[in-house]
Amino acid sequence: MTHPLRALLHGASLLLLGFTSLAQAAPQHALTLYGEPPKYPADFQHFDYVNPDAPKGGTLRLANYGGFDSLNPFIPKGNVESRIGLVYDSLTYHSPDEPFTEYGLLAEKIEQAPDNSYVRFHLNPKARFHDGEPVTAEDVKFTFEALIEHGDPMYRHYYADVSEVVIEDPLKIRFDFKHQNNRELPLILGQLQILPKHWWANRDFAKTSLEPPLGSGPYRVAKLESGRTIRYERVKDWWGQDLPVNRGQYNFDAIVIDYYRDMSVGLEAFKGGQFDLNLEYSAKDWATGYESAALRDGRMIKEAFPNHNPVGMQAFAFNIRRPIFQDRRVREAIGLLFDFEWSNKQLFFGAYKRTSSFFENSEMAAHQLPDEEELKILEPLRDQLPPEVLTEVYRPPVTKGDGIIREQKRRAYQLLQEAGYRIENDRMVGPDGTPLTFEFMLFQTNMERILLPYKRNLSELGIDMQIRRVDASQFVNRLRNRDFDMTSATWGQSNSPGNEQREFWHSSSADNPGSRNLIGLRDPAIDQLVEGLIRADSRQSLIAHARALDRALQWGFYVVPNYYVDTWRIAYWNKFGHPDKTPLYDYGLMTWWHKSDKAEARPAQAASAGDSQ
CATH class of the missing domain: 3.40.190.10 (Periplasmic binding protein-like II)
Structure with missing residues (x-):
């Protein structure tokens, strides 16, 4: 697609239109999602949560788990070292003190079109890679194109609405958009960690490597x-x-x-x-x-x-690509047999709260009946969604915490019978006589103490859950290849959810190796709710769309919600x-x-x- 600003040589009228658009935009030191003033003004000296006179020196020793075999965090291959981001600078700096504000970093100024048809980054002329070479617009364009062509599938989802990348001069670059209603996209583009084009010229970006990369970071x-x-x-x-x-x-x-x-x-x-x-x-x-x-x-x-972050969803996730998990009643029944109250009392010292929302610990969580704005979003999809979405508040089952869950077992058995299951020789079998058995994949040994009581509850209803522990490398590879029945998964959420929701729940990500659509969702109604959330044009609209999406995910019983702590x-x-x-x-x-x-x-x-x- 050709943007009008690319057609300056084709007519003075287009030139005039281009300059008119430019005249309406002004370079800013920061971007916010809905145009609200940022917390820190243009002349701020430092964030108020730092000690500006903190001494430099010493060594910080940290730990991580599993291992690593790659220093390339941008591709869907290998186990990447956890702190490699320290090597890179991004175009902007994401403020951890505000819901979604980006301040200039490599880009000293950011210029967003009034109609959100483009964003322009003015690079800091002082910016340098560690070898002394300047950071230029060529590096920015190279980074974007490398991520789209060879990077993790999430980048293609994040940047799907970018139509063209235009280098306007060595320190100025513009991203043109296919649509004007993706308000998050300029801020998402600001989070690009910029790679040196000259360094990658003789290296294969698509391969894992342990060669220390060249960056421009601290x-x-x-x-x-x-x-x-x-x-x-x-x-x-x-x-x-x-x-x-x-x-x-x-x-x-x-x-x-x-x-x-x-x-x-x-x-x-x-x-x-x-x-x-x-x-x-x-x-x-x-x-x-x-x-x-x-x-x-x-x-x-x-x-x-x-x-104060939304904690998102930590859960035992079903892979609904597996035939045994394609019936919503079967998923609900299996979820009923997880006794959170007993686990919290006996294993967690009462420290946790039960997760019940995919946007937990935030105002976006659907913890009440849908209001008028949400109903406007949901009503056109009524026939495609579970009936409870529009009429009930989802709440996970609550037990007495004494390990006796007769009521939950009765309801689970009823659901399984409705799905065509029966007890035969003390085993739950389906309509074709196949036992209801599945494998739970994990790599952390401390998870077993949580799963063993759950396994016992399932077995008392004739359901066989095999716990399979694998090493970290195998775990990652099997996740990417969707080679699992059930596993422990976490979907983190920000205060301003947007494009990443495509990678979590959208049909387009179901078959992409390495995407976060672990569940295997291919639901047109959920796709529509995701797109609506991405295109929300105000904070109020964002909250309404997030709650609507939350309800559809909750009542689909795609996961068995776990627990969270807010510290x-x-x-x-x-x-x-x-x-x-x-x-x-x-x-x-x-x-x-x-x-x-x-x-x-x-x-x-x-x-x-x-x-x-």
Whole structure:
């Protein structure tokens, strides 16, 4: 498609139209989703959740799990090292203190068309890659085209509405859009991590590699051992270190990440002083796993930071490509037999809340009957959606927590009978006599203690769930190839959901290896709800569309919802400082700084300040 600005040589009238459009737009220091003023003005000096005078120095040692065999995070191959993003800068910086605001980074100014037909990025002339070469519009275009042609399928979904990329001069690039109603697209494009065209000229972008990549970000890869450890070192002459968005951040001279077999091994390594900070996911370990002299005397600190992010959906996900899971009644029945209340009491020390929404912990969660605006969205789809979507509020089953779930078993049996199942020789069998049996795939050993009671409940109704543990590499490959029956999955959500919903739920992503459509959804009604959400033109409309989509997903029983906690639970050795204030939507690890190499004791009562749930 040819944009009018590309046709300047074809007529003065088009030239005039182009200049008229340009005259209406003004370069800005920040972009917001609906044109509302950003929190920080054009002349801001630093974010208010940082210490602008934080000292530089020291090493931060972290842990990750499983392993890695690639430093190319942009393609759907390999196990990518978790912090490789530290090497790259993006066009804009996503503020963790606002729902969806992007401030200039590589692009010092951003220019959005009043009618949202394009976005233009003005690159900072000071921007440099680590080899000293300037970051140019050529690099931006190369990055975009490489991602579309060879990158993870999510990029094609994210950028599906881009019609053309136009280099206007060496430091100016414009993205033209097919439609004017995708308000999120300019901000999504700002999140492009820019790659050096000259460096990739003699390398295959589509292949995994452990060669340290060239970037323009705050750190570079200094040393690595495949699958086991990697060391990043701060770029001392980093071009962007004095920008307002970076001031007070990236304070460690080095960041070292060691990989462990699983979280249990990692916890013991942390307590042995092998790394410095542990983000804890286990309620049991948070309650009891850190008990030690170091915790009591204050050398080790446990702290819970408020998490205001939507937590999305963590769940046991059905692969509905499998014939046994294509009947909604079968999925509902299997979900009824997960006893969250017992698990929370016996396994989680009462620390969790039950997830019931795909936009949990946010105003977008459908926790009440649909209002008038939602009904306008849903009514045209009434015949294509489960009847409960328009008339009932979805709530997961609630038990007494004593392990006795007779009511849930009765309802599950009733649903299975309606689906043509029966009990035969103590096994649940389908209309064709095939037993209802399936495999649950996982790679973390600590998940087994949650699954074993669930397996017992299923077996009491004649359903056979086999637990299959695989290594991290096999787990990733089987997910990508859709070679699983059921697994544990998480769909994270932002405060401004948009294009990524195509990759989660849309028919177009069902067959794309590596997409997040793990379930295998191919539902025209859900497709329409996804598109409506992406094209919402106000915050109110976004909320209505998100709730409408939420209801369709809830009542489809595509997952067995798990649980969530609304804090970040962090244990760390007392040799770091951090700002008193954290951003709303992050705990701000890159704002911390190193105080000493030795853990410092502090009063014991302070050490447990973050223990309560």
